[in-house]
Amino acid sequence: MLGYMTQTAVRVRGLTKRYGEVRAVDGIDLDISAGEVFAILGPNGAGKSTTVEILEGYRKRDAGEVTVLGIDPEHPTRPWRGRVGIVLQTANDTAELTVRETVRHFSGYYPQARDPDEVIAQVGLTEQAGKRIRQLSGGQRRRVDVALGVVGDPELLFLDEPTTGFDPEARHRFWDLIHELAREGTTIVLTTHYLEEAEALADRVAVIARGRVVAQDRPATLGGRASAKARVSWLDEGERKQVETDTPTKTVLELTRRFDGEVPELTVTRPSLEDIYMRLISSPLAEVTQ
Amino acid sequence: MNDTATATATAGRTATSHPLPSVLALGWSRAAVETKMFFRERDAVIFTFAFPIILLVIFGAIFSGRLEGSPITVSQLYTAGLIGAGVMSASFQNLGIGIAVDRDDGTLKRLAGTPLPRSAYFVGKILSVLLVALLEVAILLAIGVAAYDLTLPTELGRWVTFAWVFVLGITGSALLGIAVSSLPRSAKSATAVISMPFVVLQFISGVFIPFSELPEWLIRISSLFPLKWMCQGFRSVFLGDAGAALELTKSYELDRVALILAAWAVGGLVLCLTTFRWKSRRDG
Ligand SMILES: Nc1ncnc2c1ncn2[C@@H]1O[C@H](COP(=O)(O)OP(=O)(O)OP(=O)(O)O)[C@@H](O)[C@H]1O
Numbered sequence: 001m002l003g004y005m006t007q008t009a010v011r012v013r014g015l016t017k018r019y020g021e022v023r024a025v026d027g028i029d030l031d032i033s034a035g036e037v038f039a040i041l042g043p044n045g046a047g048k049s050t051t052v053e054i055l056e057g058y059r060k061r062d063a064g065e066v067t068v069l070g071i072d073p074e075h076p077t078r079p080w081r082g083r084v085g086i087v088l089q090t091a092n093d094t095a096e097l098t099v100r101e102t103v104r105h106f107s108g109y110y111p112q113a114r115d116p117d118e119v120i121a122q123v124g125l126t127e128q129a130g131k132r133i134r135q136l137s138g139g140q141r142r143r144v145d146v147a148l149g150v151v152g153d154p155e156l157l158f159l160d161e162p163t164t165g166f167d168p169e170a171r172h173r174f175w176d177l178i179h180e181l182a183r184e185g186t187t188i189v190l191t192t193h194y195l196e197e198a199e200a201l202a203d204r205v206a207v208i209a210r211g212r213v214v215a216q217d218r219p220a221t222l223g224g225r226a227s228a229k230a231r232v233s234w235l236d237e238g239e240r241k242q243v244e245t246d247t248p249t250k251t252v253l254e255l256t257r258r259f260d261g262e263v264p265e266l267t268v269t270r271p272s273l274e275d276i277y278m279r280l281i282s283s284p285l286a287e288v289t290q
Numbered sequence: 291m292n293d294t295a296t297a298t299a300t301a302g303r304t305a306t307s308h309p310l311p312s313v314l315a316l317g318w319s320r321a322a323v324e325t326k327m328f329f330r331e332r333d334a335v336i337f338t339f340a341f342p343i344i345l346l347v348i349f350g351a352i353f354s355g356r357l358e359g360s361p362i363t364v365s366q367l368y369t370a371g372l373i374g375a376g377v378m379s380a381s382f383q384n385l386g387i388g389i390a391v392d393r394d395d396g397t398l399k400r401l402a403g404t405p406l407p408r409s410a411y412f413v414g415k416i417l418s419v420l421l422v423a424l425l426e427v428a429i430l431l432a433i434g435v436a437a438y439d440l441t442l443p444t445e446l447g448r449w450v451t452f453a454w455v456f457v458l459g460i461t462g463s464a465l466l467g468i469a470v471s472s473l474p475r476s477a478k479s480a481t482a483v484i485s486m487p488f489v490v491l492q493f494i495s496g497v498f499i500p501f502s503e504l505p506e507w508l509i510r511i512s513s514l515f516p517l518k519w520m521c522q523g524f525r526s527v528f529l530g531d532a533g534a535a536l537e538l539t540k541s542y543e544l545d546r547v548a549l550i551l552a553a554w555a556v557g558g559l560v561l562c563l564t565t566f567r568w569k570s571r572r573d574g
């Protein structure tokens with residue numbers, strides 16, 4: 001019997017891309033397993049879109065090895081295109097078609113598409129299905145992009161900042177959709193600026209700064225988050241006190257003893273993903289890569 | 291992670307391969323949405339489709355007389371010339387601007403990310419251009435017949451001429467349009483970059499102003515482009531032998547018409563294949 005082997009959907013080694021003097025991507029390694037939800041975080045201009053568009057076969061790299069679903073995306077084939085779904089960061093096309101016409105038309109490109117009306121419902125556009133795309137709001141327009149990305153029932157789905165402009169309800173609906181696709185076995189690679197989105201969706205996150213991966217882990221353990229000191233804070237005679245400690249339970253027990261019961265306004269917090277993220281993108285490691 | 295495990299990822303999925311849709315079916319489906327989008331965009335419809343029709347109505351109303359020493363009326367001459375201009379507007383101008391806009395608004399980029407074969411995009415464009423051009427010619431002819439005493443030829447031979455002039459002319463113009471679509475830097479500049487030369491070409495190709503009024507050097511320039519020859523071919527169809535005397539060489543020179551239009555079809559194809567860009571200038 002062969003041992004269980006994780007299948008790799010995306011494998012990247014030493015990826016490099018320059019625009020003139022700008023090193024947009026400067027030696028990135030990534031391994032994304034089949035069925036995984038992988039989020040790429042990073043500040044504006046970090047190289048997220050460049051990386052993703054190289055994986056999608058849109059841009060040529062200067063150096064490095066890239067394999068996506070078993071082929072080099074620099075030479076995409078039609079069957080490969082049929083297995084990959086793409087939601088680009090910007091698009092303004094098909095303004096004169098209705099939502100339903102557009103989704104139905106694109107579904108015809110794929111060997112085994114999803115039901116267009118079902119996809120429209122999943123992105124929450126059923127009410128707007130008969131409307132021209134020109135007349136949609138920015139967030140609704142973006143949901144059409146998501147619909148077109150998933151209508152071909154891809155094995156691997158790339159989403160570049162998919163929820164920009166979504167209202168909170170639309171964002172949660174989008175998260176549900178991603179969870180559902182992930183359950184069905186779709187591999188998902190998304191970039192986002194919303195840390196709670198990465199935390200809600202991703203099995204693993206990579207933080208990119210200045211074209212380099214500065215951290216790559218599960219959201220819960222990114223940048224030593226799980227083992228980071230906890231902060232215990234309480235109110236002592238009207239004054240806020242706090243300590244950072246590796247043993248918060250012990251601290252709370254001591255406090256309980258001291259106050260003889262209820263500790264006023266007690267909170268125990270671990271650093272949020274945002275705290276870790278801010279530290280990562282401003283760390284000397286990120287600086288060095290300049 | 292295991293480096294050797296770059297196997298095709300199909301976890302949790304059945305890897306049954308369904309056939310991809312055929313180029314023809316997809317080209318047809320593209321043609322349907324292209325046509326729908328074209329006719330829904332009022333500006334484009336007026337600009338490429340209605341413009342020659344409006345001009346014919348205006349010119350026909352202004353110049354109602356007969357040409358000196360000829361049984362042909364000025365408006366009959368305009369009808370024949372504007373059919374040529376209309377075919378070029380529906381193909382060259384329509385495609386040149388339309389594809390520049392497709393490149394700018396992300397249409398081409400989105401399509402390139404799907405399994406749609408690139409050829410299906412062009413099949414769609416060309417079918418929709420054919421439809422627009424045929425409608426255009428039909429409307430111009432209807433106006434010519436109804437209002438300006440144009441008589442439709444009854445001999446089969448002239449309709450055969452019409453067919454080959456139309457097919458060769460639209461092919462060359464369409465390919466030239468696809469090629470020039472790569473010139474404008476953005477959708478905003480596309481109208482200016484592509485329409486300006488087209489308007490100039492109409493003035494020097496005998497559409498609005500008869501050749502007898504044009505200096506020799508301008509005629510020589512216009513003789514390089516397909517519009518002059520297309521119009522000449524259409525005049526031979528709709529004005530008949532009586533009109534031949536109005537031509538510079540007192541003949542429609544159909545052999546040269548065929549030769550130059552065919553040369554443009556071939557040259558346009560070469561230009562397209564060597565210059566076409568799927569990317570806009572923003573995409574790295
Ligand atoms: N087509 C291009 N030509 C020149 N430079 C480019 C091009 N595309 C990107 N760049 C540069 O490469 C760098 C990375 O850009 P990229 O779009 O990949 O960033 P990003 O992480 O996606 O940013 P954002 O969060 O703003 O979308 C930036 O400095 C950008 O200016």
Ligand SMILES: [Mg+2]
Binds near residue numbers: 050
């Ligand atoms: Mg980006």
